[in-house]
Amino acid sequence: MPHVTYISPDGTETTLDARDGDSVMETAVKNGVKGIVAECGGACSCATCHVYVEDAFVDAVGGPNDLEDDMLDGAESERLPVSRLSCQIKMNAQLDGLRVRIAPKQ
Amino acid sequence: MSEKILIVGAGQAGMQIAASLRDDGFAGDVTIVGEEAYDPYQRPPLSKAFLAGDMDEESLEFRNDHFYRENNITVVTGEQIQHVEFGPAGGVATGTSGATFAFDKLALTTGAAPRTLKVDGADLDGVLYLRHLDDAKNLKQRWDSVANVVVLGGGFIGLEVAAVAQKAGKNVTVVQSGPRLMARAVSSITSDFFVQAHRARGTTIHLNAQVSHLVGENGKVTAVALADGTSIPADIVMVGIGVTARGELADQLALDMEDGVIVVNEFAETSNPNVVAAGDAVLMPHPLGHEGRVRLESVQNAVDQAKVAAKTLLGQREAYSAVPWFWSDQADLKLQIAGLSSGYDQTVIRGDQSADKFSVLYYRDGALLAVDAVNDVSDYMAVRRALTARANIPAESAADSSVPLKTLITGGEAQQ
Ligand SMILES: Cc1cc2nc3c(=O)[nH]c(=O)nc-3n(C[C@H](O)[C@H](O)[C@H](O)COP(=O)(O)OP(=O)(O)OC[C@H]3O[C@@H](n4cnc5c(N)ncnc54)[C@H](O)[C@@H]3O)c2cc1C
Ligand code: FES
Numbered sequence: 357m358p359h360v361t362y363i364s365p366d367g368t369e370t371t372l373d374a375r376d377g378d379s380v381m382e383t384a385v386k387n388g389v390k391g392i393v394a395e396c397g398g399a400c401s402c403a404t405c406h407v408y409v410e411d412a413f414v415d416a417v418g419g420p421n422d423l424e425d426d427m428l429d430g431a432e433s434e435r436l437p438v439s440r441l442s443c444q445i446k447m448n449a450q451l452d453g454l455r456v457r458i459a460p461k462q
Numbered sequence: 463m464s465e466k467i468l469i470v471g472a473g474q475a476g477m478q479i480a481a482s483l484r485d486d487g488f489a490g491d492v493t494i495v496g497e498e499a500y501d502p503y504q505r506p507p508l509s510k511a512f513l514a515g516d517m518d519e520e521s522l523e524f525r526n527d528h529f530y531r532e533n534n535i536t537v538v539t540g541e542q543i544q545h546v547e548f549g550p551a552g553g554v555a556t557g558t559s560g561a562t563f564a565f566d567k568l569a570l571t572t573g574a575a576p577r578t579l580k581v582d583g584a585d586l587d588g589v590l591y592l593r594h595l596d597d598a599k600n601l602k603q604r605w606d607s608v609a610n611v612v613v614l615g616g617g618f619i620g621l622e623v624a625a626v627a628q629k630a631g632k633n634v635t636v637v638q639s640g641p642r643l644m645a646r647a648v649s650s651i652t653s654d655f656f657v658q659a660h661r662a663r664g665t666t667i668h669l670n671a672q673v674s675h676l677v678g679e680n681g682k683v684t685a686v687a688l689a690d691g692t693s694i695p696a697d698i699v700m701v702g703i704g705v706t707a708r709g710e711l712a713d714q715l716a717l718d719m720e721d722g723v724i725v726v727n728e729f730a731e732t733s734n735p736n737v738v739a740a741g742d743a744v745l746m747p748h749p750l751g752h753e754g755r756v757r758l759e760s761v762q763n764a765v766d767q768a769k770v771a772a773k774t775l776l777g778q779r780e781a782y783s784a785v786p787w788f789w790s791d792q793a794d795l796k797l798q799i800a801g802l803s804s805g806y807d808q809t810v811i812r813g814d815q816s817a818d819k820f821s822v823l824y825y826r827d828g829a830l831l832a833v834d835a836v837n838d839v840s841d842y843m844a845v846r847r848a849l850t851a852r853a854n855i856p857a858e859s860a861a862d863s864s865v866p867l868k869t870l871i872t873g874g875e876a877q878q
Contacts, residue, residue: 375520382521388481388529395765397504397524401789401798403843423796423839429868430843 358452362389362407365460374447380456381405381443391458398443400424403431405442406459413454414438417445433459465490467775468555468565470543470711472496474505474761475741476571477524478768479775484533486776492535493563495555497542500595501525506761508598509622510791513605514629522595538563546711548736567736567775570712570724571768574705574742574759579614583676588683589699592619601700608697609633612686614673616643618790620702621660625793628665635666635694637673637686639703647788649803651822652834655815656792663793668692705759707743720745723757728781730771738774740767748802749782750849756802760788785849794818798839800846801832812863813838821845823860830854844868 357373362384364370374383384392393404400423409417417440420428424444428435442456467483469476472494480492496502503522511517530537541557546568553565576591578584590601601623611627613620616638627634636643642653643660657667672689676699686694707723718725718733723745730738730746741764745757749766766784773780788799795818806824813820821841824831830849835842844867848855853874855867 378521386523386526386529388525388532395762396789397506397761399506399510399789399791401796402787423837426839427843429840430847 358447358449358454360447360451361453361455362392363455363457364389364391365458376448378447379443380407380445380447380454381441383447384442389458391460391462392442393462394443396443400427400441400444403427403441404462406431406433406462407440407442407456408436408459409438409440409445410455410457411438413451413456416450417454420444431459432461465567466552466565467492467567467569468553468563469494469569469571470546470555471571471573471708471741471743472498472502472537472539473571473573473741474502474524474764475573475768475771476569477502478765479569479571479738479740479772480535481525481533482769482772483775484535486772486778488772488776492533493538493565494535495538495541495543495557495563497540497558498594498596499540501527501530501537501539503595504761505593508595509592509619510626512598513602513623513626515602519595543711546714548715548734553736568738569771569775570732570737570739570743571741571764572708572711572743574707576701577704577706579673579676579701579703581673581675583678583683584701586676586678586683587681588697589676589701591701592623593705601698604698605630610695610697611635611700612637612694612696612698613700613702614686615702615704616640616667616669617646617702617704618644620700621656621792622790623700623702624660624665625663625791628660628663629793633666633695634664635668635686635696636660637668637671637688637694639670639672641670643667643669644790647799647803648797648834649806649809649822649824651809651811652797652836655820655836656795656797659795659818660792705742707745707757709743712737712739712743720755725755728770728783729774729779730767730782731774738771740764740771746782749784749786750802751783752802752805758786760786762787785846787846794837796837796839798835798842799832800835800842801830801849803832803834806831808857810857810860812841812860812867814863823855823857825857828854828857830857841867844871847871848874 396402833845851874
């Protein structure tokens with residue numbers, strides 16, 4: 357199973373095994389990682405699952421689609437070029453080792 | 463002895479109360495009892511991605527076992543609470559199995575049940591409802607072998623099922639007794655757009671149509687007969703004609719109710735100070751302080767009200783003031799609603815309905831109340847933010863679709 361590491365705003369790191377095909381959001385929420393709120397449960401409707409993808413993985417993860425792009429504009433924390441909604445990133449073997457920083461405000 | 467909090471109803475609100483109690487530092491016992499066979503899971507995908515086959519059962523779960531263990535939250539499944547009472551030594555709830563649960567404080571998060579169809583033939587096989595995962599599994603099991611789907615009721619759930627069925631290549635007919643779709647939640651502008659949009663995608667929609675009875679063969683439904691004599695072939699009939707709050711237990715406790723719905727104040731507190739309630743089962747003061755009480759059936763409400771309820775259980779009172787929001791996915795159309803539009807006296811339409819991308823802003827006395835946005839996330843987010851900041855977006859300036867709404871927000875407490 358691919359691993360994903362979450363870095364909280366206070367610096368705490370949590371590494372989890374993700375089920376193939378599960379989103380980065382789902383993996384965090386199910387295990388109770390704090391800071392990823394995900395009010396809409398992954399429907400791309402709340403922008404409360406905002407993360408910053410660490411540089412090494414930006415290409416592998418890719419960019420947002422139009423809908424996500426607009427949602428990100430409305431996110432609470434500052435939008436950066438590496439911003440993504442974690443419910444829209446699906447885990448797979450290529451993303452093994454992925455590291456994301458959780459946006460401080462959701 | 464540590465304090466015991468019992469949560470009856472293992473759904474969206476129940477799970478959130480438990481999680482919030484731990485987030486807020488509660489160290490006593492937390493037990494959630496639910497009648498369904500599953501740990502708490504998300505309902506919205508049941509009429510969307512789960513039905514379409516894009517999401518599996520495991521993905522529906524809110525949390526995994528590890529979370530409940532780690533947070534010392536006891537989840538009891540497959541147990542319906544039938545009786546609840548307060549005695550001299552505290553409260554006791556009794557389940558169908560005979561098991562009893564003692565508590566000091568109680569949270570009722572029992573949700574709502576689909577309103578049942580009351581015509582001849584309503585008990586035929588193939589007449590289905592959609593509230594629980596078992597309903598969705600039943601529907602899915604039949605899905606591949608059905609060609610004709612008739613949806614009774616033009617609300618969100620019915621239209622979502624219709625859209626999934628349409629995409630799967632089935633013959634789909636929606637029968638709505640009133641003149642409009644989703645009439646309780648959106649204006650005629652949005653309703654009319656969705657009628658056209660579903661028709662354009664191949665779904666037949668009957669408005670102002672009354673069901674006379676259902677026709678069956680060998681106990682199985684085969685057609686829906688309308689009052690005007692029309693007969694619509696049906697392999698399954700999906701009934702989505704609204705829900706009724708589940709207030710049976712509140713009734714046993716003699717809590718204040720209105721038409722079977724549990725009445726709470728802005729702290730999610732019932733008329734008994736040791737009992738809170740949240741989610742689809744309650745009637746509450748308007749969250750933005752407008753007159754009247756509202757009942758909201760949404761994830762947002764279940765979650766935000768549950769957070770308030772958890773605080774109340776811990777004696778940290780924080781009034782509910784969250785901006786309501788909602789979404790519905792129908793085919794390639796994403797409808798997002800922020801605020802509550804009831805009582806509006808003015809609308810502003812932005813964008814282009816023919817391009818399936820537009821929004822409708824609602825105002826009363828010049829003050830922004832709400833938005834319905836179709837495939838228009840920017841307008842949706844702008845209105846949500848304005849309402850959250852208790853700010854306005856003047857109607858005159860909003861009418862120019864070429865100007866982004868987020869640049870027009872005026873006043874408010876959290877202006878940027
Ligand atoms: C198919 C479908 C699609 C939806 N789509 C959307 C959407 O897109 N967006 C949105 O915002 N909202 C949507 N909703 C609404 C949303 O799911 C509900 O508003 C939310 O689940 C309400 O949470 P709740 O905790 O009040 O009730 P529920 O989630 O229904 O939980 C109540 C639970 O209590 C249990 N229960 C009741 N009585 C007892 C008892 N006596 N003993 C034990 N257990 C009991 C019930 O079985 C149930 O499991 C949808 C709902 C459905 C059914
Ligand atoms: S979970 Fe709501 S947008 Fe990602």
